[in-house]
Amino acid sequence: MQTFVTREEIFIWREQQQAEQKQIGFVPTMGALHQGHLSLVEQACKENDIVLVSIFVNPKQFNQSADLQSYPRMLSADLALLHHLSNVVIFAPDEHEMYPAHIPYSPMPLGKIGQLLEGAHRPGHFEGVVHVVHHLFALIQPHRAYFGQKDFQQLAIIRSLNEYYGFGINIIGCETIRESDGLAMSSRNLRLTHDQRQNAVSISKAITLIKNRCGLDPIEEVKQAARYIIEQAGLAIDYLEIVDPTTLEKCTEWQQLQVCCVAAFCGEVRLIDNMLCESVL
Numbered sequence: 001m002q003t004f005v006t007r008e009e010i011f012i013w014r015e016q017q018q019a020e021q022k023q024i025g026f027v028p029t030m031g032a033l034h035q036g037h038l039s040l041v042e043q044a045c046k047e048n049d050i051v052l053v054s055i056f057v058n059p060k061q062f063n064q065s066a067d068l069q070s071y072p073r074m075l076s077a078d079l080a081l082l083h084h085l086s087n088v089v090i091f092a093p094d095e096h097e098m099y100p101a102h103i104p105y106s107p108m109p110l111g112k113i114g115q116l117l118e119g120a121h122r123p124g125h126f127e128g129v130v131h132v133v134h135h136l137f138a139l140i141q142p143h144r145a146y147f148g149q150k151d152f153q154q155l156a157i158i159r160s161l162n163e164y165y166g167f168g169i170n171i172i173g174c175e176t177i178r179e180s181d182g183l184a185m186s187s188r189n190l191r192l193t194h195d196q197r198q199n200a201v202s203i204s205k206a207i208t209l210i211k212n213r214c215g216l217d218p219i220e221e222v223k224q225a226a227r228y229i230i231e232q233a234g235l236a237i238d239y240l241e242i243v244d245p246t247t248l249e250k251c252t253e254w255q256q257l258q259v260c261c262v263a264a265f266c267g268e269v270r271l272i273d274n275m276l277c278e279s280v281l
């Protein structure tokens with residue numbers, strides 16, 4: 001499997017793919033790969049001639065240095081997981097290679113959607129995400145790029161980034177892959193102790209409760225019941241909101257479709273999850 005570390009190597013590779021009229025799929029990741037990442041890669045492999053997976057822990061999107069320090073890094077295990085896929089190549093640059101001083105970049109205004117939920121609770125996070133994805137899109141110029149709905153708000157921001165900078169890439173949102181008990185797969189799950197792992201499932205239990213009671217009981221009552229499940233398990237809720245899937249504004253009443261979004265600390269580890277909920281009314 002080809003593993004590139006420099007922009008120059010990617011530039012040459014991309015020119016070659018374009019000359020051969022290959023359809024390029026792109027899956028950006030921060031490594032510590034799990035089945036959630038692999039589902040994106042597998043879908044990309046089906047829909048493209050060649051797939052580039054980037055592995056880069058992006059310091060610009062971490063608003064807490066302790067979180068950046070403790071983020072799992074396991075490049076050789078990641079490469080081993082992808083090794084059997086014949087049409088996959090890897091880009092694993094270092095920070096200097098990702099952000100060379102000479103690359104032009106004018107930040108995109110994030111707008112309202114970037115200021116809510118994660119935007120409000122992790123200042124600077126989406127600015128960092130947009131910066132790295134801008135550079136990756138500009139360098140790789142894929143036909144299709146794959147992102148998880150697990151990061152629901154990020155997916156919305158990537159769609160607006162694609163429009164704002166005029167990349168013209170087909171942005172594909174992929175379903176959230178879960179452990180058998182419902183916990184959304186995440187690289188951060190590796191940092192949970194045995195007990196924390198048991199308690200972390202309360203997040204998916206809470207959002208499933210919201211999905212099941214959507215439109216049936218008063219919205220505030222349902223939110224309270226969901227909060228209770230998470231707090232009883234010993235997690236500290238950062239936010240738990242039911243929002244409009246397009247504007248991400250809080251819903252005060254049930255509507256046809258909403259998304260419940262949760263961020264909670266399980267010990268030191270901050271986990272996020274979300275679920276689309278359709279009202280039965």
Ligand code: AMP
Nearest residue numbers: 029030031036147148150151176177185
């Ligand atoms: P990350 O490495 O956490 O930056 O994630 C890289 C990509 O994988 C992002 O588009 C995530 O939304 C996606 N992803 C992470 N976890 C999951 C999951 N459990 N199911 C599906 N996609 C995921």
